[in-house]
Amino acid sequence: MFQIQVSTSINGDDTEFSCEADETLLDVLRDRLGMTGSKEGCGTGDCGACSVIVDGRLVCSCLMLGAEAQDREIETIEGMADGTDLHPLQQKFLDHAALQCGVCTPGFLVAAKSLLERNDDPTEEEVRYWLAGNLCRCTGYDKIVRAVLDTAKDMRKPAKTKKPAAKKRVKA
């Protein structure tokens, strides 16, 4: 069994890795690159805990092969904060206590970021539908939805002072 060599970009960093043909991107991130922020909940695309953004599109990294990452641009939870400065969504999740055990949180944050990049003024219904692929067994969702709506409100307000989306360099 030969390994596949893959060159890709993760959180803005050029990254190279080798993987088996049947390894998922999630396995590569966690086991080969040490990026354990993306979680494995179900491994079958039902829970969203492994959500990452690939070429601007939200996907489950458990439903994508590592080999498919060649020449793609991948964004993971590790790239969300800017050093010690949290992304506004991360701060609002803390403010609203929108997490308990935290396993679903990276997936929710990545998914919510992807929503707000497309729609800076979503309705509650739009937030709930967008996040329907992210399961949380602790919070009952309400605090998560409120945190996302509150972030959107804040991010719309100070258009002039808005910081560009945080990109943290991660060692591959």
Place this chain on the structure above:
Amino acid sequence: MQYHAPATVKDAVKLLAGSKGNTQILAGGTDLLVRMRSGFSEPETIIDIKRISPMCKIARDGKGFSIGAAVSSSEMSENAALAKAWPGVVESAALIGSTQIQGRATIAGNLCNASPAADSVPAMVAAGAKALIRGPKGKRKVAVEKICKGPGKTILKKGELLEAILLPAKPARTGDAYLRFIPRTEMDIAVAGAGICVTLDAKGVCTAARVSLGAIAPTVLLVDKAAKALVGTRIDDAALDALAAACSAAARPINDKRGTKEFRTHIAGVLARRAAIIARDRALGKV
């Protein structure tokens, strides 16, 4: 396992035709990777078609739309011209799974997966879509309703792959719609589904119709008798009653955890009736 990502359809066909053992085409992967993980499928070769640029595009010409086999359902929803012409097909694709799934899942994959409950298939059948198949002997076009032989089985021969879904140019005063029943609002598999496409004349009389039902037989059905119930009418209550009765009569569902035979038989008619009203109103330009 070997992974190939060819750059042309020709190369993909060559790989497919020359491969030994279990070879799978990888489009969105939302069914294939789940099957691999659960051990239902253990491919020796995977051919990823997402590096074949024409298969990643939605093209439009005088004959209609060509939706490449690697186009995701999100890309379909974002294509304004496609969503305007064939809202039923686009909405059916947008019902499949979550945002994450829709960013990857394709209607070509939905068809080739050959589930009787595939949401996009009744909508494609109602719209008169064709599958463009490419193989070692060249191209062929097959009506979508003829692709599946049974659950998990298609008519594709060794070396053949589905290159694109072809939707016709929409005739004037034509509307399509797809509805499914699930016990909640999102993220579920159809208990039954109905796709309808109708064409009306200037007076609002139905001149052509196609009615397709999902999850009520081993394959998605095209129900000619149900279509005949609409043709020649203004799709009024009497015609809708006849449509619903014809759909329930055509249903031959199974009992399973999602629904009973009796429920599926009944709901197939109800869904067809409601979808026909939407399709009619779209044809009239009301919605």
